[in-house]
Amino acid sequence: MILTVTPNPSLDRTYEVPSLGRGDVLRATGDRVDPGGKGVNVSRAVAAAGIPTTAVLPLGGAPGALLAELLGAQGVDVTAVSIAGQTRSNISLAEPDGTLTKINAPGPELAPEESALLLETVRTHDGSPAWIACCGSLPRGLRPEWYAELVARAHEAGSRIALDTSGPALLAALPNRPDVIKPNVHELATAVGRPLATLGDVVDAARELRALGAGAVLASLGADGQLLISAEGDHYGTAPAAGIRSDVGAGDASLAGFLIAGGTGPEALASALAHGAAAVQLPGSAMPTPADLRPDAVRVTRDLPLDLPLTEPAVF
Template structure:
């Protein structure tokens, strides 16, 4: 069982348009409304893959009621915490070729009592379901102390579960200080966390090593360059075959879902290379479906993902002196540019 907690869930409205120009009138040819937020996305993918999951989230206002109805309609197990403020609504515009424009609403602050209820419900769910992981995902509502992330991690650990965190801003270093077992930043979030410019995969690897030295594993998603996994035992870089993306929104959430499923108690003996290949294959597959964190009918297979073990200098084993950035690595290996 994997429990997810989403402090700032949303309704996601997605519009597909023939082309997008600022200041112009557009007529969408397809519109969807989905229950969303990063933790909800992770749980949705896990459920589709047959992995037991429970989504914990605050639900308020008519938007929260709509969100809860969508979760029930999808058969996604969830525990709602009643709050006063309405759930936020996000807008996504998708053009041919998969270029995506997003406008995310900020959400509303949770009161101290509502935060306490969210932490309590998360711990109860993890205990009741004997969760192997609790994934704390997404931004915190405006004005929320990053201490909420710390308390959610503590709730996971007190219930005997490992804690994974996919967040940004001040909540990310707070997660490290609280002893999160895994963080899943993207390139920009890892750059902010370490105060570095991460223009190459080699730079991403160095930054991830720096963070993982504190004892927290780092699963960094880096777009077309794939993903990097660094923990106390291994440093890996994985890339999937090149694709023509349909919608990249939620691909990172799908990557995390794939990794947590592979790293759960039931399949904990899987090698790190295999766990990362499973995650990258699933995250890349999500880019081929029109919805947020949706999976297409045919999935990319893990064996099609190239996984390299990196040395202390951030170079692939056997690629002596070749810097790990997508251009150099692809020239060295003769591989096409890939996406995840």
Template structure:
């Protein structure tokens, strides 16, 4: 069973348009309202594939009621808060370009943050196979929240996968204890403070982050695939070219794919890229079914050429 933590979940509203023109009245061809938040998406993707998953997240107000209603049968433990669960908006264009408007979310009190961590600890005591901590932090939550999550996971012997950005990522990565870090290319560049134009630059940056006490890095590269790095080896994978309908949630599906089975790292990377590629072919925060994933098999290359530019992969 895989446990997920989403401190700042959302309801994701997606509008499909031919093209986004600032200041104009646009006709929307389709709309979607779906559950959102990175850990929620990971749990949804795992459940779709028949993998046991359970989501922990705070909920409040009408937005929280809408979110739980949209989640159907997803096993979950919710923590009530006084604030309103946020709603995000994504506008996707016919060429696959996605413009996102992410709301900041509610303000959590110290007591609500403590209740979220207490709930998480109760779930960790049930010995899940992984804890997946994901996404931004709502206002009022200390930026070292994921450091505290890593300490809890370590105390219960549960491996931690972490997908976040900015200061929460920097604090958790420098503190170590993360089994699997999943930054995208821009997040890894910000974390290490340098541009990463080549495969070799990405691998070296990932190994620097691992030297802080972390184990493995899965670096997603958008349409250029993903690179998996551990202390000894690196692999690159890319899926087939597809028409991109929405990029929202694709990285979350990639993380779910990696964690969905035990096995060699290269096979996990192949699943991650196949799941992520399948996700971008769907509208909104779409979760691919196993049949859709199977149609997007990825090619995995061990020890890719270090000099290759990322934009040429």
């Protein structure tokens, strides 16, 4: 069983529009509402693979109730921590060429007692999860050290931790040794404080974060693939996507694929790549099912092309 923790979940509404013009009246050609938040998406992808998953979420108001209802319909068990504020709602505008414009609400501010209850709910969960995926930005009211405390408590309970966050929250958690972290190339650049222009630069940055405490680094490089730096060795992989419809949640689908395949080694990297490539070809933040995957198209190698220039070089 895979448990996910999303401190700042959302309802995500996606509108497909022919083009985006500032000040124009836009007529959508399609729309959908999905449960949102990085950990929420991981649980959705895990459930789509037929694996038990529980999402621990702070939920409030009508949006929170709808989010729980939508997750239940997708086979995700929800453990809700009731909060006084309302769960946020986000809007995405998707154009036919794959361009996505997002408006993310800040979300509610959690009171100290709500923050403490969320931590305690994870610690006392009786599902004995093999992995706990802690994902997303921290809402107002939670200190950057909140994830660090969660990592420590989860390790005490015997679970492995996958952490997908950025900035001060990521750096604060590293001394507590999360088993795997999943930054994108821009988050890596911010963490090490320098630009990353080649795959070799990314490898060096990932090794620095391992030296600071991360057990493994699963780095998303966008169109350039993914990189896994771990005790089992360094691996690089790519997976083609026929066409990008929406990249919302694609990184979360990748993390789900990684954990589904055991969370270690080249087989897990290959699963992450297959899930991410499938996700970008789906509308909104839809998560892939096994029927959407093309594992035969995935390529993983230990021969790292260190001089490979990144399609989108990362500055910090």
